[in-house]
Amino acid sequence: MSWQTYVDQQLMGSGLVAKAVIAGHDGTCWAKSxxxxxTRDELSKLSQSFQDQNNLAMTGVHMGGEKFFYLSGTDKVIRCKKGKSGMHCMKTLQAILIAVFEEPIQHPQVASVVEALGDYLISMTY
Known part of the structure; x- marks a missing residue:
């Protein structure tokens, strides 16, 4: 499967995700809706933020020209919100999965879709 197929079928195809991106840790965009x-800068900063999320509460997370407010995260996941929309990001061995969703969809619904794909990619050494 191509990276675009993962975006189109797994993320966007779930019916829960409004916008989606798969990028490399270096900030290169592999596929997107x-x-x-x-921007490469937005993707690079997000990738680096998984290691140290302390500044995200002050700076937020920028994606596609929009600023999302940081909610919480782990070394594998970053959760954000902006008004009635949200963003769920997951870091795999080589990629970052980014899913933006809108009300009435909630974080746990999108988390299950993004993390299932992320866990699959990790099992495939991506």
């Missing part, structure tokens, strides 16, 4: 334009 048509309605988001992440």
């Amino acid at each position: 048509n309605n988001i334009e992440p």
Whole structure:
């Protein structure tokens, strides 16, 4: 499967995700939905933020020109919110999965989709 297929079928195809991106740890965009334009700088900063999330409460997370407020995270997951939308990000061995969702969809619903794909990619050494 191509990276675009993962975005189209696994993330967007779930019906829960409004915008999606798969990127490398270096900030290169591997695949994305048509309605988001992440910059390499945004993707690189997000990738680096998994190691140390202390500043995210003050700076937020920027993606596709939008600022999301940091809610919580682990070394594998970052959760954010902006108004009635949210963002769930997961870091795998080589990639970052980013899913933006809108009300009435809630974080736990999107988390299950993103993390299932992330766990699968980790099992495939991605």
